[in-house]
Amino acid sequence: MFGYNKGELSNFSDWFALIHKEDKHQVEEKFDKIFCGMDDSFVGEYRLKTKNSGYKWVFARGKLFTEENSDSQRMLMMSMDIDKNKKMMKELLDVELLVEDGRIVIFKCNNDNNLSVNTISNSIKTYGYSKREFELNNLNFMDIIYEEDKNLLKVAVKAAILKELKSFSQVFRIVNTGGEIRWVFLRAILLKDDFANVTQLYGYVHDITKIKVSEEDLKVRVQNEVEENIKKDRLLIQQSKLASMGEMLGNIAHQWRQPLNTVNLILHFLRDNYQNESFTKEKLEKYINKSKTQIDYMSQTIDDFRNFYKPSKTVNEFNIKTAINNVLKISKEQLEHDDINIVFESSEINITNYENELKQSLLNIIHNARDAIHIKRDKSSFDACITIKVTLDDKFAKITLSNNGGVMEEDIMQRVFEPYFTTKFETQGTGIGLYMTKTIIETNMKGIIKVENIEDGVSFEILLPLETILKPKKVIDE
Structure with missing residues (x-):
C-alpha cells in the first residue's frame, strides 16, 4: 500500500x-x-510517507498486547487507505469556500407556490439570512425575492416545465435583510419524481449586482x-445646408448676371425710344417678349437649383451620364x-439609388477641385482641368x-474625409463638404469612395452598386 517491502520497517x-x-x-x-x-487501543487518521516520497491518508486501528510470562508489549495495528476519500472531502471544502467567497448560494427547493427550501448553502449569509431560517421553514425562497420579480420567476419555472427543459436560467432581484436590492443570476435543473412530475429545483444563485450596475x-x-x-450630425447637416445655400446663391448670381444685363439694356x-415716332406697338411687343424670355430663364434657373438641392426620399432609377450633365449645368x-476646362466621358449606365444625393456629392468634389486649382x-498659372469618367x-x-x-x-489625405478638417482659410470653407460626401456615398448609397494622388493632382473614385440593394432611408436633414 505504501511501497515498502516486508522487514523495511x-x-x-x-x-x-x-x-x-x-x-x-x-x-x-x-x-x-x-x-x-x-x-x-489506538484509533486515528494521519498521513504516512510512501516509498516514492508522497503521502497517503490512512485510517488506523490498533491494540496493545502484553506477552505472557514477559514484560514485552506489542502493538497490533490495521491500516486502511482513505486517501481518495480525504482528497474528495478537501475538494468539497474547496468548493464550499469558492461558493462562499463568490457570493454563490446553492439550494434545493420544492416546486410549490412558495418554493419552500429543502436545503441551502451557508453562503446565504452574504444576504443577511441564516441557513437555519430556511431549514426550520421560517423562510421560503420566494420570501426573499423582490416583490416585482416574484411573478417573473414563477413564469420562468412554468415555461421551463411546459417546454420540458432540463434546466433554465433567470435574472431577478433579491432583497437582503438590510432592505438592499441585489441583482442575481439563477441557474437550476428540474428534478422529477418516478411519475415524471417536476417536484424540485436544484441550482445556484450568483450575485451579479456589479455587472448589472455596469451594464446600466x-x-x-x-x-x-x-x-x-x-x-453633431444635425449640426453638420445644417452647416452643410448653409454651405450649399451659399454655393447655390453664388451659382444663381453667375447665371443671372447675363439675363439681368439684357433686361436692363431693354429697359434703357x-x-x-418709346416717344420716337418710329417706335411701334409691334416693336414694344417684341422687346417685352425678349424681357419675358430672360425672366423665364431666370425663373427656370431657380427651379433647377431648388430641385437639385432637394434630398431624395426614395430611390429611383436614373442615368448617371444625365445626372452628371445636370451637375455640370449647375x-x-x-x-x-x-x-477651368471640363472633360467628361461616360458610358450609358443606369442605377437605382438616390439621384439628388449623388449630384450633391459630385458637386462637393467639383467645388473641392476648384478650390485646389485656385490655391495652385x-x-x-496653368491650364486647369477637371476630368470626369x-x-x-x-x-x-x-x-x-x-x-x-x-x-x-x-497626412492631409489620411484626414480629408474627417468632419471640420480643411486646408483652406477660415473664410474659405467649413471642412464638412467631403465628410458629408463620404457619409452620403457610403452610408446612404451603400457605395465606396476613395482618394489618391495622380500626376499633378488628385483623383476621387466613387463605386456605386449596379443592383438595387438599398432600403428606403429616413431623411434626417429635413
Whole structure:
C-alpha cells in the first residue's frame, strides 16, 4: 500500500518517522496515553510517507498486547487507505469556500407556490439570512425575492416545465435583510419524481449586482453618446445646408448676371425710344417678349437649383451620364468664370439609388477641385482641368473625378474625409463638404469612395452598386 517491502520497517521509530509532521503530535499523544496505561487501543487518521516520497491518508486501528510470562508489549495495528476519500472531502471544502467567497448560494427547493427550501448553502449569509431560517421553514425562497420579480420567476419555472427543459436560467432581484436590492443570476435543473412530475429545483444563485450596475452605466453612456452624435450630425447637416445655400446663391448670381444685363439694356432702350415716332406697338411687343424670355430663364434657373438641392426620399432609377450633365449645368457659369476646362466621358449606365444625393456629392468634389486649382494658381498659372469618367467595374458603376490642382500631402489625405478638417482659410470653407460626401456615398448609397494622388493632382473614385440593394432611408436633414 505504501511501497515498502516486508522487514523495511523494523521498529516503532522507523514507522513514526514516516508520519507527516503535521500529524505527529496527535499520533504521539494517543500513544502516550496507551504507554501510560490510560488506554489500550489506538484509533486515528494521519498521513504516512510512501516509498516514492508522497503521502497517503490512512485510517488506523490498533491494540496493545502484553506477552505472557514477559514484560514485552506489542502493538497490533490495521491500516486502511482513505486517501481518495480525504482528497474528495478537501475538494468539497474547496468548493464550499469558492461558493462562499463568490457570493454563490446553492439550494434545493420544492416546486410549490412558495418554493419552500429543502436545503441551502451557508453562503446565504452574504444576504443577511441564516441557513437555519430556511431549514426550520421560517423562510421560503420566494420570501426573499423582490416583490416585482416574484411573478417573473414563477413564469420562468412554468415555461421551463411546459417546454420540458432540463434546466433554465433567470435574472431577478433579491432583497437582503438590510432592505438592499441585489441583482442575481439563477441557474437550476428540474428534478422529477418516478411519475415524471417536476417536484424540485436544484441550482445556484450568483450575485451579479456589479455587472448589472455596469451594464446600466454603459447603457446610459451609450445613449448619451448616440444623442450627442445625433446632435453633431444635425449640426453638420445644417452647416452643410448653409454651405450649399451659399454655393447655390453664388451659382444663381453667375447665371443671372447675363439675363439681368439684357433686361436692363431693354429697359434703357424702351425709356429712350418709346416717344420716337418710329417706335411701334409691334416693336414694344417684341422687346417685352425678349424681357419675358430672360425672366423665364431666370425663373427656370431657380427651379433647377431648388430641385437639385432637394434630398431624395426614395430611390429611383436614373442615368448617371444625365445626372452628371445636370451637375455640370449647375456649375457651368462658375467653372467658365474660373477658366477651368471640363472633360467628361461616360458610358450609358443606369442605377437605382438616390439621384439628388449623388449630384450633391459630385458637386462637393467639383467645388473641392476648384478650390485646389485656385490655391495652385496663387503660386503659378496653368491650364486647369477637371476630368470626369464613368465606366463599368464588375458589379459597380465607377465614377472618377480627377483634377490637376496639385497633389495632397500624405497626412492631409489620411484626414480629408474627417468632419471640420480643411486646408483652406477660415473664410474659405467649413471642412464638412467631403465628410458629408463620404457619409452620403457610403452610408446612404451603400457605395465606396476613395482618394489618391495622380500626376499633378488628385483623383476621387466613387463605386456605386449596379443592383438595387438599398432600403428606403429616413431623411434626417429635413
